Amino acid sequence: MSIVTLLTDFGIQDAYVGTVKGVVLSINPEAKIIDITHQIEPQNLVRAAYIISSYYKYFPAGTVHMIIVDPGVGSDRAILAVKTMGHFFLAPDNGVLTTLLDEDDIDVIVRVENTRLFLHPVSRTFHGRDVFAPVGAQLSKGIDIEILGPKINSKDALRLQLEKPHFSKHGELVGAIVGVDRFGNCITNIDESALEALCRKDSFMRLEFDICGKRIKGLSRSYDQAKPQHPLAVVGGFGYLEIALNGGNAKNYLNAQIGDRIRVAIKS
Amino acid sequence: MSIVTLLTDFGIQDAYVGTVKGVVLSINPEAKIIDITHQIEPQNLVRAAYIISSYYKYFPAGTVHMIIVDPGVGSDRAILAVKTMGHFFLAPDNGVLTTLLDEDDIDVIVRVENTRLFLHPVSRTFHGRDVFAPVGAQLSKGIDIEILGPKINSKDALRLQLEKPHFSKHGELVGAIVGVDRFGNCITNIDESALEALCRKDSFMRLEFDICGKRIKGLSRSYDQAKPQHPLAVVGGFGYLEIALNGGNAKNYLNAQIGDRIRVAIKS
Amino acid sequence: MSIVTLLTDFGIQDAYVGTVKGVVLSINPEAKIIDITHQIEPQNLVRAAYIISSYYKYFPAGTVHMIIVDPGVGSDRAILAVKTMGHFFLAPDNGVLTTLLDEDDIDVIVRVENTRLFLHPVSRTFHGRDVFAPVGAQLSKGIDIEILGPKINSKDALRLQLEKPHFSKHGELVGAIVGVDRFGNCITNIDESALEALCRKDSFMRLEFDICGKRIKGLSRSYDQAKPQHPLAVVGGFGYLEIALNGGNAKNYLNAQIGDRIRVAIKS
Numbered sequence A, B, C: 001m002s003i004v005t006l007l008t009d010f011g012i013q014d015a016y017v018g019t020v021k022g023v024v025l026s027i028n029p030e031a032k033i034i035d036i037t038h039q040i041e042p043q044n045l046v047r048a049a050y051i052i053s054s055y056y057k058y059f060p061a062g063t064v065h066m067i068i069v070d071p072g073v074g075s076d077r078a079i080l081a082v083k084t085m086g087h088f089f090l091a092p093d094n095g096v097l098t099t100l101l102d103e104d105d106i107d108v109i110v111r112v113e114n115t116r117l118f119l120h121p122v123s124r125t126f127h128g129r130d131v132f133a134p135v136g137a138q139l140s141k142g143i144d145i146e147i148l149g150p151k152i153n154s155k156d157a158l159r160l161q162l163e164k165p166h167f168s169k170h171g172e173l174v175g176a177i178v179g180v181d182r183f184g185n186c187i188t189n190i191d192e193s194a195l196e197a198l199c200r201k202d203s204f205m206r207l208e209f210d211i212c213g214k215r216i217k218g219l220s221r222s223y224d225q226a227k228p229q230h231p232l233a234v235v236g237g238f239g240y241l242e243i244a245l246n247g248g249n250a251k252n253y254l255n256a257q258i259g260d261r262i263r264v265a266i267k268s
Helices: A016-027 A045-058 A098-103 A127-140 A192-199 A250-254 B016-027 B045-058 B098-103 B127-140 B192-199 B250-254 C016-027 C045-058 C098-103 C127-140 C192-199 C250-254
Strands: A003-008 A032-037 A064-068 A079-084 A087-092 A108-111 A173-180 A186-191 A207-211 A214-217 A231-235 A240-245 A261-266 B003-008 B032-037 B064-068 B079-084 B087-092 B106-111 B173-180 B186-191 B207-211 B214-217 B231-235 B240-245 B261-266 C003-008 C032-037 C064-068 C079-084 C087-092 C108-111 C173-180 C186-191 C207-211 C214-217 C231-235 C240-245 C261-266
Touching: A003 A016, A003 A045, A003 A127, A003 B016, A016 A032, A016 A127, A016 C003, A016 C032, A016 C045, A032 A045, A032 B016, A045 A064, A045 A087, A045 A098, A045 A173, A045 B016, A064 A127, A079 A098, A079 A127, A087 A127, A173 A192, A186 A192, A186 A250, A186 A261, A192 A207, A192 A240, A192 A261, A207 A240, A214 A231, A231 A250, A240 A250, A240 A261, B003 B016, B003 B045, B003 B127, B003 C016, B016 B032, B016 B127, B032 B045, B032 C016, B045 B064, B045 B087, B045 B098, B045 B173, B045 C016, B064 B127, B079 B098, B079 B127, B087 B127, B173 B192, B186 B192, B186 B250, B186 B261, B192 B207, B192 B240, B192 B261, B214 B231, B231 B250, B240 B250, B240 B261, C003 C016, C003 C045, C003 C127, C016 C032, C016 C127, C032 C045, C045 C064, C045 C087, C045 C098, C045 C173, C064 C127, C079 C098, C079 C127, C087 C127, C173 C192, C186 C192, C186 C250, C186 C261, C192 C207, C192 C240, C192 C261, C207 C240, C214 C231, C231 C250, C240 C250, C240 C261
Parallel strands: A003 A032, A003 A064, A064 A087, B003 B032, B003 B064, B064 B087, C003 C032, C003 C064, C064 C087
Antiparallel strands: A079 A087, A079 A108, A173 A186, A173 A261, A186 A240, A207 A214, A207 A261, A231 A240, B079 B087, B079 B106, B173 B186, B173 B261, B186 B240, B207 B214, B207 B261, B231 B240, C079 C087, C079 C108, C173 C186, C173 C261, C186 C240, C207 C214, C207 C261, C231 C240
8 A cells, every 4th residue: 555645735726736646656556646635825834834733643654745835946945755653754845844843753854865766857846746746656665765865853954933822921821823724613723732731620611712802611522512603612623722613604703814812711 | 446435515625634534544445535525515414415316326336425514523413324225325414315315215224333433532523534434444345334333214314304396386397496516507406307297298398497587498408509608408417407508607697596496387 | 557537627516526436436446536627617628728738748658538628518519539649538529639639649539439338328418427437437448449439530620729929020929828827827828949949049048028017037947036026937847938926926916817918039
């Protein structure tokens, strides 16, 4: 089995994604290619960085994850190949791997420089086809990652300055909306363990959430634990606090934007 | 061969679909996973109910069809597994299977309760990943459906109150628009057999269609049987009457909405 | 290995694409089906004609490419099967194959008339399912193309009148925007060899580009070779001149439309 996943900002209106798949299958006819999404807003590295952590662990070990969100294509930015937890990642060295590199024990990172593996001539505008696809296909066939290029230290990979949740001087947990999904659920950067640290032995039902001028009381366990068209706070499927609207769209209800603050406190 | 199809309201901008596929492939590496659509409007059970009947018969027997349009995720709604015509279906017990259950002879329906097959811990917000995916993967590997949980009677599954076409006291056949496709074709709930019942021995060319204040004469056999930019009535590929515009978009032309009435009569 | 690619105007909101795949897999369970795009604007033959040339060569020989952009479905337009460069194409005889037929040496073209291979009854509104899918599946299984129907001459296939770049009486190379991709890059019909013919021994850096009232100096080698939010001219990954905006959207910046002229000259 060899699985290759694709996370890009290519959209689905052009032939870019199909072309990448053609190259992968030309090299590894056995590859199963799975689309994660191609709808990352053009060049939105932060969104891509957060999304990577959510899906990859649900694939079998050995999967090759290609991350092609690459505003610097054709410049001298490096391309990295990473091995961690039995999974392989290919991505530009532009910070898009920040959450992955921060969360996991990395086995190996190499800079992809072995041009013999590339598709020639290498265009300077479409490395997805000419570099990512052939190298990803080789990884999916089991090539040793160290053949791709020289090892580097994880610390030397570029990081985005992602805002982390913190405790205010009043003891509130302060986070931010980092994503909005198709349902309008507003996903924050606060994970369940941070909520537990805030609660200690108190019940989750004593939590209060302030967001966009609204106050929500108690942490729900599922989307139906508020009245219809009422907002609720819940830990979503990927382990992060999100604000939802039962039967509706919380982003529209709250008029929420990426980056908006959320404050969590224990009801006094 | 083991095919798994996906019909969801997940959209394609997030990692939800990819994550479901990762779980399926982790359990059944041989599965071929086919997207039907992920663009069902959030929680639009009626649209999903109609669409299921259109595609499933075109897949080989043994295919597992996962229907994940599930506003009640995490509540106590059941999840059903259905075997009919050699196909398997997994769906919430929320009425989304209404047309399927009404049209076909059902072999078996079970309530999916065998938690040993689930992904643990089971989140209360993402059963697509934690219940549907692992159970669907097991079905695609050939597990006996009765291992999933207790059998129930088809009558005990929840039904939507879908409006059916009827004859008015003036002898008109009255139906409604139940879907609009990408081309703007307005698809009704009137099937070809209902038109035949109306016509008896008369020609389809004597039919008249009233919709959104417009009158269309005669049933066309294909989209080009009206003048360019003129409306026409035709039986679409899935066997239902639809109103189209030759070379254009009938929904926009008619300013039509889901639920709008269509009246069909024999020209006097 | 048997790969089938799909280029359609079906969109992704309906079950049309999934149904086509079901039919293909019913006939050839081994087929790998790859989506190129389903977002061709309804019935936009010109866009489809240009896009075909960009992706197909990146697939392995033997791939079957189905092109279902077919406003004349159900009329008496023919369906063509083409073999060229080891690849197979199925498309309506409506001009959508124009660039393919003009660029390549065609081995064989046949008119698809062998109704024994079709799905019966053949609807007059969904040949994608009833003709393209079963015939494409047979091609992917290795059926001899000449079994599909009678050979025709390439000259007898319908051609679109695609505008070609030309030299003005002032010696400028005059082309047009023929596509806009997801990033807002404006793709022209001028290929690299035309630029070389214009430059002769001059440097690409002496080229000047006039488009939508803006003048761009020099041909860049990658998207980062302009200041941020400044326009640039570059040969894109598929070999055609395109106008991009570094870090932004050139279409919006230029207020550009498909069909807008671009004039290229040597700086005097």
